[in-house]
Amino acid sequence: MTEPRVFFNFEVTADSHTLAACRERSGYRALEKALLSMAPADVEKEVTASGLRGRGGAGFPTGAKWFFVDKKSRVVYLCCNADEGEPGTFKDRWIFENSSHQLIEGVLLAAYALNVRHAFIYIRGEFDLPYRRLREALTEAYAAGLAGERILGTEFCCDIIVHRGGGAYVCGEESSLLTSLEGFKGYPRNKPPFPAVKGLYQAPTVINNVETLATIPWIISHGGGAYAGIGNQNNCGTRLFGISGHVNRPGLYERPTGYPLKRIIFEDAGGIRGGKALKAVIPGGSSTPVLKGFEIEQVSLDAESVIQAGSMLGSGGIIVIAEGTCMVRLLQVLTRFYAHESCGQCTPCREGSAWMDRVLGRIVAGQGVKGDLESLESVTRGIMGNTVCALGDAASMPVASFLDKFRDEFAYYIEHGRSMNDGRLEV
Amino acid sequence: MIELKIDNKMVAANEGETVLQAALRHGIEIPHFCYHPCLSIAGNCRICLVKVGGRPKLMPSCNLAVAPNMEIETDTEEVAEARRAVMRFITLNHPGECGICDKAGECRLQDYHVRYGEPEPISIEPKSRKPKFYDLSPRILLDNERCILCGCCVRFTQEVSGSHQLGIVERGSHARVERLETGAFDDPYSDNVIGLCPVGALLSRDFLYRSRVWYLEPVRSVCTGCSRCCSVNVWRRNRHWHLRALGEELNRTAYRVTPFENPEINGPWICNKGYDLHRFMARQRVLQPMIAGRGASVEEALAEARRLLSESINPAALVSAHASNEELAAFQAALGPRLAVYSREDYRPAPGEAVEDGLLIRGVKNPNSYGVQALFGHRPYGVINGHDLLLVWGDNAEDTSFDGARVIRLASFGTQQEFTADVLIPVSTTFERSGSFSNFEGKVNRFDKVFDKPELVQHAGELFGRLA
Numbered sequence: 001m002t003e004p005r006v007f008f009n010f011e012v013t014a015d016s017h018t019l020a021a022c023r024e025r026s027g028y029r030a031l032e033k034a035l036l037s038m039a040p041a042d043v044e045k046e047v048t049a050s051g052l053r054g055r056g057g058a059g060f061p062t063g064a065k066w067f068f069v070d071k072k073s074r075v076v077y078l079c080c081n082a083d084e085g086e087p088g089t090f091k092d093r094w095i096f097e098n099s100s101h102q103l104i105e106g107v108l109l110a111a112y113a114l115n116v117r118h119a120f121i122y123i124r125g126e127f128d129l130p131y132r133r134l135r136e137a138l139t140e141a142y143a144a145g146l147a148g149e150r151i152l153g154t155e156f157c158c159d160i161i162v163h164r165g166g167g168a169y170v171c172g173e174e175s176s177l178l179t180s181l182e183g184f185k186g187y188p189r190n191k192p193p194f195p196a197v198k199g200l201y202q203a204p205t206v207i208n209n210v211e212t213l214a215t216i217p218w219i220i221s222h223g224g225g226a227y228a229g230i231g232n233q234n235n236c237g238t239r240l241f242g243i244s245g246h247v248n249r250p251g252l253y254e255r256p257t258g259y260p261l262k263r264i265i266f267e268d269a270g271g272i273r274g275g276k277a278l279k280a281v282i283p284g285g286s287s288t289p290v291l292k293g294f295e296i297e298q299v300s301l302d303a304e305s306v307i308q309a310g311s312m313l314g315s316g317g318i319i320v321i322a323e324g325t326c327m328v329r330l331l332q333v334l335t336r337f338y339a340h341e342s343c344g345q346c347t348p349c350r351e352g353s354a355w356m357d358r359v360l361g362r363i364v365a366g367q368g369v370k371g372d373l374e375s376l377e378s379v380t381r382g383i384m385g386n387t388v389c390a391l392g393d394a395a396s397m398p399v400a401s402f403l404d405k406f407r408d409e410f411a412y413y414i415e416h417g418r419s420m421n422d423g424r425l426e427v
Numbered sequence: 428m429i430e431l432k433i434d435n436k437m438v439a440a441n442e443g444e445t446v447l448q449a450a451l452r453h454g455i456e457i458p459h460f461c462y463h464p465c466l467s468i469a470g471n472c473r474i475c476l477v478k479v480g481g482r483p484k485l486m487p488s489c490n491l492a493v494a495p496n497m498e499i500e501t502d503t504e505e506v507a508e509a510r511r512a513v514m515r516f517i518t519l520n521h522p523g524e525c526g527i528c529d530k531a532g533e534c535r536l537q538d539y540h541v542r543y544g545e546p547e548p549i550s551i552e553p554k555s556r557k558p559k560f561y562d563l564s565p566r567i568l569l570d571n572e573r574c575i576l577c578g579c580c581v582r583f584t585q586e587v588s589g590s591h592q593l594g595i596v597e598r599g600s601h602a603r604v605e606r607l608e609t610g611a612f613d614d615p616y617s618d619n620v621i622g623l624c625p626v627g628a629l630l631s632r633d634f635l636y637r638s639r640v641w642y643l644e645p646v647r648s649v650c651t652g653c654s655r656c657c658s659v660n661v662w663r664r665n666r667h668w669h670l671r672a673l674g675e676e677l678n679r680t681a682y683r684v685t686p687f688e689n690p691e692i693n694g695p696w697i698c699n700k701g702y703d704l705h706r707f708m709a710r711q712r713v714l715q716p717m718i719a720g721r722g723a724s725v726e727e728a729l730a731e732a733r734r735l736l737s738e739s740i741n742p743a744a745l746v747s748a749h750a751s752n753e754e755l756a757a758f759q760a761a762l763g764p765r766l767a768v769y770s771r772e773d774y775r776p777a778p779g780e781a782v783e784d785g786l787l788i789r790g791v792k793n794p795n796s797y798g799v800q801a802l803f804g805h806r807p808y809g810v811i812n813g814h815d816l817l818l819v820w821g822d823n824a825e826d827t828s829f830d831g832a833r834v835i836r837l838a839s840f841g842t843q844q845e846f847t848a849d850v851l852i853p854v855s856t857t858f859e860r861s862g863s864f865s866n867f868e869g870k871v872n873r874f875d876k877v878f879d880k881p882e883l884v885q886h887a888g889e890l891f892g893r894l895a
Contacts, residue, residue, distance in 0.1 A: 168598065185595070342599040344595070344601070346470070346471040347471065347513055350599060350600055350602065351516035351519045351520065351600060352516055354600035355516075355550065358552045359552065362552075371549075375549045381508075382509075382513070387473070
């Protein structure tokens with residue numbers, strides 16, 4: 001492979017996830033380099049120079065996030081957000097299963113840069129093998145003196161605490177992750193104050209995605225400039241893209257940012273199953289607005305390009321939808337998910353997500369009435385921007401975009417009581 | 428002081444205040460459900476969204492700290508649209524049963540629905556079903572369908588009373604308020620959640636269906652349950668709605684007692700004993716003056732009492748801790764020099780009653796013990812002092828301890844022992860007079876007359892001059 005690879009740079013074997021194997025591929029060299037020859041501020045400088053942006057979905061520059069934290073505070077916490085629950089996203093899972101040490105190293109580097117004594121990894125409760133792999137890796141790291149007290153014989157100490165989630169999607173939202181970590185019900189918090197000021201246990205807290213943290217060792221080893229040189233200007237580096245849906249080779253692909261969306265679907269993922277036409281793409285996990293097949297012609301996999309096309313790159317979970325799929329029933333799958341996962345704290349999301357689900361459920365059952373689409377639209381407008389956290393937006397964006405782009409299908413379903421695409425999907 | 432602009436009006440706000448607080452203080456109305464000045468900010472009802480100059484999204488004003496030169500708009504079309512949307516969501520599953528709901532008339536949801544909501548719902552879905560109308564405790568009914576999940580009651584048990592007995596279980600639209608693992612909701616302050624609830628989800632079992640609230644009016648009074656002397660509102664039938672034919676006794680009934688917000692003494696809370704004050708006052712009364720167990724007129728009873736006083740060699744008075752400061756002053760002026768004065772505690776903690784805690788409840792279970800002691804010192808009565816006449820003022824005195832001395836009683840509530848006194852003169856209760864108590868910190872709290880006294884009952888403060 002000619003392009004640099006941050007993750008897919010080794011062959012996955014039965015023991016490629018162990019410390020020994022990781023060391024062979026120069027694991028923990030970046031940590032050695034940082035602890036022995038770099039000041040914490042230098043680590044931060046490299047990360048800022050790399051132009052790395054958060055991989056969790058919002059795409060906030062990591063260097064800026066670190067900059068906002070008062071590193072002189074007596075306590076600073078680092079949380080690794082590993083509550084990967086966005087439908088269509090499965091990148092963190094791969095990292096845990098195959099390269100946990102890379103994440104641990106990234107966590108330690110970030111902890112070193114931010115003056116963190118205790119780092120937390122909030123891992124999704126449903127993850128079983130990933131959790132066991134992470135535990136194994138942590139045990140190995142502690143035994144090898146790579147975590148805990150006096151790491152690598154230096155003054156730097158950092159304990160890594162693993163917390164398993166209880167199965168709530170909303171706990172992937174950073175503030176509810178903190179609430180859950182503190183032992184409360186996972187309710188998002190109102191902002192301000194932001195976690196960088198008052199986060200976990202009211203202390204300044206940095207929350208980074210798994211992929212973000214696991215990228216940091218590479219940045220320290222190769223330099224921020226090298227990372228910034230990959231991909232295009234505002235979206236540096238490589239990203240893990242999970243392709244699912246009606247493609248021939250669904251799976252996880254590491255590609256530099258700016259890679260054409262069309263190419264990843266039709267070349268890397270082997271095109272649409274059964275040779276069907278492409279109907280739609282949800283480009284960044286289920287909560288991002290849907291794009292019609294023809295809209296992706298010019299889209300490349302970087303935040304700005306996808307935003308220009310009217311959607312978001314989110315967590316990089318690309319869901320490919322083939323011609324013949326019923327968009328009404330597909331949307332109901334999504335609304336059911338969000339209605340089920342709304343935490344119930346704030347009014348618009350609690351009531352609105354359930355309302356949308358009921359209306360769609362009725363339409364799918366053939367009992368839609370005239371006016372349903374208008375009321376769905378007014379519900380999405382009522383939710384969007386009015387909720388405590390982004391889950392309300394996440395629940396209403398798919399509805400708004402599906403209605404916008406496939407209105408005729410919805411109208412047909414309401415009028416005839418059945419789908420336009422009944423019986424024609426053979427995948 | 429921070430100056431900011433709300434609806435093009437310059438407003439001075441204190442440092443650390445929120446926009447909602449500043450607006451409410453200046454009489455600018457911003458609707459709110461989950462905000463309460465004494466509870467933490469939840470920011471979950473989203474009805475208080477306002478437009479902040481320079482920010483794209485609407486912000487909840489309850490969680491928005493004031494900043495210099497901030498420009499807030501509360502009446503733009505954008506804000507109105509957001510309020511309509513939130514009202515639409517809140518009323519989506521809120522049952523339209525104001526007609527049978529006790530909260531109707533003092534319900535914020537009802538008020539806001541008229542002001543900010545839409546007349547017709549756009550939803551055609553059936554309302555969702557939740558546990559309805561069941562006993563949260565022997566005192567409180569909970570209706571989860573009416574609940575709008577503002578969380579005020581939960582935060583109250585967590586932050587004010589500290590019992591942590593309520594919580595919100597389940598998530599999404601299945602979320603509902605429930606008792607937590609402890610099973611009971613026997614918090615001594617539990618009834619406060621009824622008033623705290625912005626809708627009719629938490630209802631008093633005592634007040635349930637007794638009256639529509641618009642027939643009632645509050646009168647400021649003081650709870651006599653302990654020496655905290657919390658300010659309360661006693662709700663009586665509005666004069667305009669007095670019953671003229673059937674059920675006239677209802678015109679003289681205290682329907683319920685709620686806290687009167689008094690930041691000096693009790694804040695916005697009272698304990699459950701305070702909520703039961705009207706029942707305390709509704710016990711059997713002494714209404715008939717008596718001489719040696721036989722009915723007499725007020726004049727006869729007074730004459731007999733005067734005779735006993737004049738014949739006595741060594742008279743004493745046991746002064747009630749339910750007496751108001753004004754009555755005590757009248758007593759001291761008229762009879763103080765002639766009598767040996769003892770202080771007495773009319774009521775002691777009942778079995779099982781919360782004796783004292785860090786919030787409101789005090790160990791001394793009478794309102795004016797401190798007023799009495801300030802005047803006469805702390806002097807409990809003992810038999811050995813050898814008095815031949817006792818003027819026993821107040822309730823609950825043990826006959827046996829008087830050891831043969833003659834007894835003149837001034838009592839409000841009747842139990843058997845009062846009727847064996849040599850002279851019995853009924854006196855008015857706290858509800859039937861106005862005055863003031865001094866609480867345990869020496870703070871004076873005044874109370875107004877709620878009802879006229881019954882005909883033969885006397886105000887103690889007016890009696891002493893006639894006894895002298």
